[in-house]
Amino acid sequence: MNRPALESSLNPFVTLILFWCSLIVVSAVYVTLPLISLFAEVFHVSSSQATWAGSAFSFAFAGGGLLFGALSDRFGRKKMMMTGLLLLTLTTLLIGTVHAFSWLIALRCLQGLAASMFPPSVLAYAMEMFPTNRRVTMIGFISTAFLMASIVGQIYSSFIVLTFDWSYVFYILFGAYLLSSLMIAFGIPSDKTDRPQGSIFAPLARIGMLFQKKRLPLCYIISAILFTALVGYFTTLGSYLTSSLFNLSHEDILWVRAAGIIGMLISPFDGKLVAKYGVKSVLWSGLILAAIGLGLLGVWENLAFLIIMSVIFTTGVAIALPALISLIGQLAGEVRAIAVSFHMFMLFIGASLGPMLSIYLVDIGGHLFTFEILVGLLCISAIVPLFIPLRESSGTKGQEPAHSV
Template sequence: MLFWCALIVVSGAYVTTPLLHVFESEFQVSKTMSAWTSSSFSFFYAIGFLLFGPLSDRIGRKTVILIGLLSLAITTPLIGLSTSFSVLVILRGLQGFVASTFAPSALAYAFDVFPSNRLITTIGFISFGYVTSGIFGQVLADLLYQWASWKTVFFLFGFLYFMTFIAASIYFPTPAKSGEKEGVRYYIINSKKIFSERNFILIYFITITLLLTFMGMYTLLGDFFSHEPFQLNEKQILGVRALGIVGMIISPFAGKIVNKLGVLVTLRTGIGLSALGLFLLGGGNHILFLVGMSIVYVMGISITFPSIMVLIGELGGNIRALVNTYYAFILFIGAMLGPIIAISLLSIGTYFTTFLILSLLLVGSFLLSLKIKI
């Protein structure tokens, strides 16, 4: 159930990625402006992490999760009723804000509810839901658009959120404890501690590049394959997006890879694969090769995310929840910047130079990962 919640909630961040060209024509806005339908969600999603983590300590994890799901069920269909671009962007921001109730509460909820022998498996499924949502959200949104209209995407997701709210209300056990009710002083003192620690600073610099490149790459992917020499149609582009799931299959096994290779080797391998895949995606000219490189990129990202979560767990100690809150905040600041940066780079260059620059960000992250010491 937590896997489904992670999948459906975080998918909301990605549903507009294949629809940017639709918003361009529907509302007569530029490509850069249309990117704000993704970026507004990501920005307020990131902001919400800073609020809802501490709030879940105060009023209970399950309560915050249920409030978030019900709020999503209300706000999401309203997006489908938008008649102006500004209203659409505002509602996407509101959707992102209420969606941020889940992630910081879910991990703490798992620690409260599940016994230690089931905890690693549970966290693995939650992480897999987060990772898979990046492709699932895009593919389902694209399918619904091709079948009906862009408005249908938000109507269906609103219905799914409502059904998830009902299921979670019934099947989520109420934990015996809701967490420590820490005061403001706790967050100030430990925030200073986190941002004075070299390892955390390096991790956060790496973190911002992950969804930045992911959102940037997938924002351009449809246009990239629709132009010469490929000229794929919408159904074929949908297939390319869906094949990204192949790269995500490795995610549930990331824990075993970490145990075998060590967390730092796994992290560096993931970043290296994603940088290589993104670089070659811009430089190739054969469709099968390019699709393969997009899968390699996704595979690298799918290894990197769990590695960072394990690393945070090892380094965070008794403040790992706060470390994770800042991680999630910075991760989605990157997601906010991704579409805007990718479109801006394309406006002054080519697909090759854009993918090259994005891959160089990951190369920088790889070099930073060499400086992490545990």
């Protein structure tokens, strides 16, 4: 398929498919968060043990993304997305049938590995298959899906267990993943870029090349901090809103969290911001906006004000994340796929550390102290772009700056 024909086949339906599949896959990271107390009761384990239903997935998801992102260089983006979705479909069905906690944890690990094949592959697919004037916008849609999954996954599982047994959370997801597999198989064009030959493990050797690019590792500091702050915020928010200051029910808290989706809707428009102001400026602005929203969140004990600051915080994250991915793609050049995979690895390492850090900080200093520490981390990350020299001439600000390095 030649390039003009390929680009013409990337219609809005393809964008919808990639958005939907990104949302539904990454939602699996978060679906067990509202089920922790239920798992503790059903499987007769402690709450700390029950949290491994989420942690086991997260660690496998982070490590697997690094591995499979490299292998997508060898086998192709669409094939890797298809394989991941099919394995995710099977493991999700099996999780709904388990009666032993050990099997739940083992299958959540396998589910995390299967799910990890999708995000780095879909991001590399967007970078390679979309024309330059649509690339950052497409990455914005995918990033929006990743961010919305942190809320949608929790709302979905909470809603299901109000009416059905917890196993139906996974049975319904099984159907959604099966449908998504068909959508990827028949709804998007195949990527036809040249693939390296030789050993299937050869792409893994390219990981070392990331650290030969002096500016690229700095981006990964931002990657880790961004999701440490995001997931740490969600973790702290839950206990903050159930405290005597607000005394909200768990159902009410979910709707407060859902308000954050409003801020996330800006992500698809990040391409226009990058085209006008440059990728570094947009990244820096997003980080500062997120820090402002989170920093002001606890200054007034008013629920409406808290929701507004929450929306400002998630807006900042939604602005920063697509710009960060675009910057990594520019700096990485020929190792773009593994660079984005390492970005995903660092994101979900941050997502795994966020709850642990937040719980520890709440125990020693309280909720407001925790929010301010997370703000401090965001401020540190906002300094990092200043140490990444990047040419962004006026010519590159008129289009997606894929070739500005």
